[in-house]
Amino acid sequence: MLLAIFVNTTVNAQDPQLDTAKVIQTPNLQQEHFYDSLENRASRRKLTGWLYDAIITPPRPYVDKKALALDYFKEYEGKIIADIKINALDVFGPTCTDTTKTASHWAERAANKIHTKSNLKTIRKLLLFKIGDVLKPELMYENERIIRDLPYIKDVRIYVEQDPIYPGLVNVLVLTKDRFSFGVSGGVNGTSSGDLEIYNRNIFGVGHEVSVKFVGHVEKEPYLGVETFYNIKNIGGRFLDVRLGYLNTYRREGFVTEVTKPFLTQNIKWGYGGYSARMLRTDRITNNDPVKVEEPMDLSVNYLWGGRSFNISPRHENITELVLSAGMNNWNYFDEPVVEPENSHFFSNHTLYMASLTISQRRYIQDQLIYSYGITEDIPEGFKNEFIYGYDANEFGDRHYLHFLTSNGNLLLSRSGYLFTSAGISGYLKDGHFEEGMIQGDVNFISKLHKAGKKRVRTFADLNYTLGIRRFEIEHLTLGDRDHIRSFDSDIAVGKQRLNLKLEHVVFLPAQFYKFNMAIFGFADFGVIGSNRELIFKQDYYSGIGIGIRLHNENLVFETFRLRLAFYPFHPDDMSFVGFSLDEQSKKRFISFAPTGPEPMRFE
Template identity: 35%
Template sequence: MSEDSLFTNTLNGNLKDDTLKDGRDFYKKLKSKAYKNSITKELYGLFFVSPNKEELVIDKKREQSGQVFLPYEGKRINKVIVDVIPPFKPNFLDSLQKTRIWLEKTANKLHNTSSRSHIKKLLYLKEGDTLDAYNTSENERLIRNLPYIKDAQFIVIPVMGSSELVDLYLLVKDQFSWGFDIDVGSITSTSIELYNRNLYGRGHEIRSGFEYNSSKSQSWGYIASYKIQNIKNSRISTGLTFSNNYKKSLIELAVKKRFETYMTRYAGGLTLSKTMHSNKISPNDPILNEEPLDFNYASAWLGRSYKLKSTKKLAKTQLFSTLGFSSLNFFKRPKVDSDLNKFFHNKRMYLASIALNQTQYFKSNLIYNFGRTEDIPYGYLMQLTGGFEDREFSYRKYLAFEYERATHFYKTKAYFFTKFALGGYFDRDRYEQGNLIIQNKFISRLRKTGRYRFRNFVELNYNIGIRRFPEEFITLNSPTGIRGFSSLEALGTQRLTLKLENMTFTPFMAAGFRFAFFNFLDIGTIGSNQHHPFKNKAYYGVGLGIRLNNENLVFKTIELRFALYPKAPSDFSSPQYGISGEDRPNFSNFSVDGPKVLDFE
């Protein structure tokens, strides 16, 4: 489709050629209007950017989400128009600005451009609605957070001749829908996966991959999955997964509707799976079993949200109630008895929870991503979960409390997140399988030196198990442990870690990939919960590396890392180096899901 026809279709799906001039005039007016305000000027520069500007590292001015829509609060939405920009189109306006190299042209042809009707159906606003600043920003964030979208922004245009009507223009920048992940541990251990996150331009996702490990009895393995989003405009997504490797054989069906925005009233989920010859019940299990496990798992939950009054215009408070059920039934497992291998008892869990949250966002960049707009949540979540467990040899009650809070310091431009969670079971008068979690994260302001940008990250995490089963333990191999660490000798029921990282965003770019350098120091102690955490054995990890990311691609961030681990345990060698695809870390956005037991991991 030509750019002229794109302009035409943007303004009206059936405009004729003689209205082309009006389309051009609209974008001229749009530019003129955008340049009157610093925020909209920045948004205009984001979407209508010339190639030479893409070479710069630009830190965006922070703004509170929804602030730009407040002047239009209460006006009626006349039209909602969606424009989708291909991933490798450098300029949306100037017909002289073409995609620069043949590879990008070919990629645009291979790319599944997001369907405008699909994007429009995902919105929780429509023509004829009264514009609400918070709801508009929520819808904008919803589209921006889709795994195949680089960025999305609403621009409000008053309707000529009316003081009550406005048009909403949603500008969406696609990511190239095809991607692959590769993890090269060594010559004898490799995995690769190919996927498309936006099949047919409607958010369907297909994955297929294989792995090879010559040291295992089953050296070859595969995984395949297919996910469908927003079935029949119901907001329900579903996915089917198959996998077979030396770790396990799995078939799983998952159906889910999330509490996506403040406008979502009902949510729920259903998961059914069959697992064979696995050494774990779940990837985060605190037990590595030597005997193969065969089991079935089922879970279902349903939730309702209630809007509460809030004194803040751009913050919404909600109350949630959820009910959930899960069942775990083994076919192959270690020998069990009332006091033997309790972790492998068949069980059914019935839970209910009540939660209260307040969330608002501000927008920035160069935090976890390399330039795209990031929605940073701040506010709080309090959740109380209770229920009972019907086990093979016993009957227990469960109770847990979680509290999360995030604060954005406007003067220092820093961000702080804290979490406290405590949960456990009551077997008659005995408290057991308790779990205490304390997490703290600090993100510094963005500092500038010439064309470079620097940011520091600090994490302090503490986890202790209270009267856990004898076979249960935690390690330093988890995301809150020491990065790159992999050992089953360093284990216990109490863990304390301090993680420090410096990230340097550079102006360097090659083939569309931006470069960032990082260095880190991780310190962790782990051992028995009968001792002070500082008396347990300490381990260290120090390293540096490069992260490469192309925001136009759905690829994971490519990370090349070299690290040293002084006092490494005997089952783990130092130094370590490798290349892998890394998921971008996510902020906790105080979302509510189905009720569940606190993970001891």
């Protein structure tokens, strides 16, 4: 009872209603009159009323949720933390803003009993503060973001209460709400192959992950194989993660080990990591490599990096980091792949030694209904400039590697959305010649969330350009990889140069389908692809338009289920005019401005 009273009183302090919120922008009266008049005329007919709700998006005030959260914590800034309590809530029923709610359906109550809540010691290891520390508002806000980013956590709230006896002390309550940690996924590829994966994102409540995927093929051996991974998270409270894997399917056989300690916050001074894969049999160099060979390869890939972060703006509110790092990437082929002679250098035994200098600045804005469904999302804002020099010790001749990448992301000054941009150039220098080079540029726009009746609406736009310079013949850009044109699958539409525009209009529906949130989306994708020896606008044009629906339950670790129908007006000969797909969609991630280890840019 005391917990409920504590939470309810602090929630009111942290989450005021809209009329008491800080409103950054107020639409003018002329705009309001126009949209009200248009809505009134559209509502006279059912069809036009629905189209108005789905398409027309009148301006709404922007609420700075981060400012509200920081204002709440600043009330207690400088006070000493006397006590920390942690409470892990049930998956179904209670929320971080109302702990008195209970699961209403028998299936939800059964799931709560089956699920193992996050271990309180595991959550405590994630805290950036301890008893006796001085309360810092930015640190509390940042800690919420780090915990919320975990795959098995749906939401987290940190509440602060003034000590009733000593005015200089405060007590802290950390509320976490898990996702149901068990998940199943799978799919079929025609009538010849398929896979089924079973996983747990929070085994025994300690934050570890385990997954087992069964992969089968009716013609290729092994007819039934397995891929299994085990992830150990936040070892010793140092934010050090370890991932171990074994694979033996018709696609590949081998072992994978990965260690990661990222620059998770701007206060972390040292970051490092490594990756090692020993593949006894594989058709690709890495799991998601776009280059595929017919005959299996026997190879090893090893990567190691470490870096040191320096704060170069100690007197400014937004910290600017300078990170110096070094890394080594080694490829070793035990049996040379059977390829055309002009492509043999692509599969060379070589070691790339790299050194990088990164200048970055990052902060986060809170919003909802972007890539998730009704939960808090942390949108990065800032910039990152990265320069890498590398020396490639190559069996076909040593060479130098150069790489410059810049990215920027901001909430637009007009508060009309989020804009992310990036541009980069990379390549190798050998005997005075530039080879295996590329130029890449991206512009991503996300509109602000609009209210359309009871629905919520966003528009997404992505523009991408990639140019390959003196690439190997085996390397190709496509329009199908990474959904440059959604559900596009062609072996004809390939090249060394690509221009791509993706547009999507998403309507988040208020109704649920068996507890799954729903979003209807319409899309239009355009792509130009071809040779790198002529202007991009002289190459081949393709497009795809369509509609679809996404289903997702934020209480579960399941991926998003997606049903999509597409039409391809300018389709190549090896594709049909109509495409239909039912699959799973992994949650899209925002462009991050956190410093990372040095790695060459990927031509894909």
